[in-house]
Amino acid sequence: MSTTIPTKSLTPNDVAPALSAALEAGGRVALVSAEDRSDDGVIEIAYVLANTPTAPLVEWALPLERSDPQLLSMASLDFSTGRFEREIADQFGVTLVGHPQPARLVKHAHWPSEYHPLLHGAAPSPGRLTDERGYQFLEVDSDAVYEIGVGPIHAGIIEPGHFRFSAVGESIITMKARLWFVHRGIEKLFEGCSYPEAIVLAEKISGDTSVGHALAMAQAIEDALGIEIDTTSALLRQLLLGLEQTYNLINDIGAIANDVAFSIIHAFTGVQREHVMRENRRLTGHRLLRGAVRLGGADLRERPDPQFFVERLTAMNEIIDIFTSNIMAMDRLKGTGILDTVDAKAIGCVGYVALASGLPIAEVGAPLRDASLGHGASLDKTPPLDHDKPALIHSQAQNHAGITPLQTGDVAARLDVRLQQLRATLVHLAEVSAQLSGHPMSTVTGTQDYSLSRTSGIACVESWRGRLTHRIVAENGCILRAKIVDPSFFNWPAVSISLRGAMVADFPLINKSFNLSYAGNDL
Structure with missing residues (x-):
């Protein structure tokens, strides 16, 4: 464990009340990560919160059974935590329970669903990828609304990202961004x-x-x-x-x-x-x-x-x-x-x-x-x-x-x-x-x-x-x-x-x- 940051072990039932109390007291989620501890038979989830009332930084550890890792989602309590959870699901194959939007975050849709690169024993590459599945954008069905796609290749020398706009005339109703084109592992x-x-x-x-x-x-x-x-x-x-x-x-x-x-x-x-x-x-x-x-x-x-x-x-x-x-x-x-x-x-x-x-x-x-x-x-x-x-x-x-x-x-x-x-x-x-x-x-x-x-x-x-x-x-x-x-x-x-x-x-x-x-x- 960290030599200077207090760490507390939690059970699945402890996470929601602990997170809720920390957020209400002004704390902010700085990081949620996972580690494959295959020797111990667990996938350990680490929550790091900043600016909590008890300490500038605190860490919580939550072990999950590696054979069937299921994580109770905290997305309803904190938006950024929900995104961290989706990342963990992509990288470690953890099943999210109660997540309001459990869609992929890191892996694009054409990546194999069973490939989780941060698990021990995962192949360095999933092999040849085919565009068998498209990315599901939110579509606005109206004669007055049209879509504008921008990227992922742009006119300037910048990194790739795809932005899809739904607009009426010149006014934007919504925009959906698709990132992770430069995911390098x-x-x-x-x-x-x-x-x-x-x-x-x-x-x-x-x-x-x-x-x-x-x-x-x-x-x-x-x-x-x-x-x-x-x-x-x-x-x-x-x-x-x-x-x-x-x-x-x-x-x-x-x-x-x-x-x-x-x-x-x-x-x-x-x-x-x-x-x-x-x-x-x-x-x-x-x-x-x-x-x-x-x-x-x-x-x-x-x-x-x-x-x-x-x-x-x-x-x-x-x-x-x-x-x-x-x-x-x-x-x-x-x-x-x-x-x-x-x-x-x-x-x-x-x-x-x-x-x-x-x-x-x-x-x-x-x-x-x-x-x-x-x-x-x-x-x-x-x-x-x-x-x-x-x-x-x-x-x-x-x-x-x-x-x-x-x-x-x-x-x-x-x-x-x-x-x-x-x-x-x-x-x-x-x-x-x-x-x-x-x-x-x-x-x-x-x-x-x-x-x-x-x-x-x-x-x-x-x-x-x-x-x-x-x-x-x-x-x-x-x-x-x-x-x-x-x-x-x-x-x-x-x-x-x-x-x-x-x-x-x-x-x-x-x-x-x-x-x-x-x-x-x-x-």
């Missing part, structure tokens, strides 16, 4: 990985979240092994995570502007993003920051310069002012693609999507610690800054201090949250860079013997898209089972809700305001 690939190999593989889960996933995997392993990181490692990891957030937020701001034909803003942000990508390469040797997060520490090639972040903040403030002062551009964003607070909470949204819909960061963010502080640490335990060095940053940001992002749940709000996050992140990065003066840029220690008995570890990281969670089971220095939850898994269902009543032509803009990962969702 990532969780299966983790089986048998050494700890360093697992961190490298985690970087490949979703390219724009290389640091987030590598950090979550490293922290999950550290949790399992009881490894404590030092202050310098924590600061280096904060720097890496902030750099990843910075280039992605800059990219999103420009992309949203481009979708309302404000192409000059897109061009300006492209220049600033390129500056950050080149800084990424200078610091780590990789534009996507790969290879810098290590077990027990981090590794930078060069020392960060606080002035770099001051310059980015100055440039982005100018670009943002031009963008937000354009009345025509802002009018296209306001009232478009609304996701209200009730729906965002019911769906289980995280990150900027949840914040833009009015959910508090304390409810939707990663618990335990700031994104990369050491175990048991929190923001108020960050070492005091040398305020002589980052003074310029505060003067750059003072005009924007204390601004509360919009919470209207539309594209304008999702943009505004990003603007606030970008400014705060650049200030923080300059301060962290100043704090690292005089500290080593590599905190990676020598090879250690991690030949331990069976253990598990959990980590939540507040990545640039929102809370992502990794849970591992390990033994003798190798990963036995890894469960990965990207924030996109929670947020994808919200796209369909936000499109109701919108114009068909607004889909690219609304979709871009969510900017969710296909690869992070499909795994």
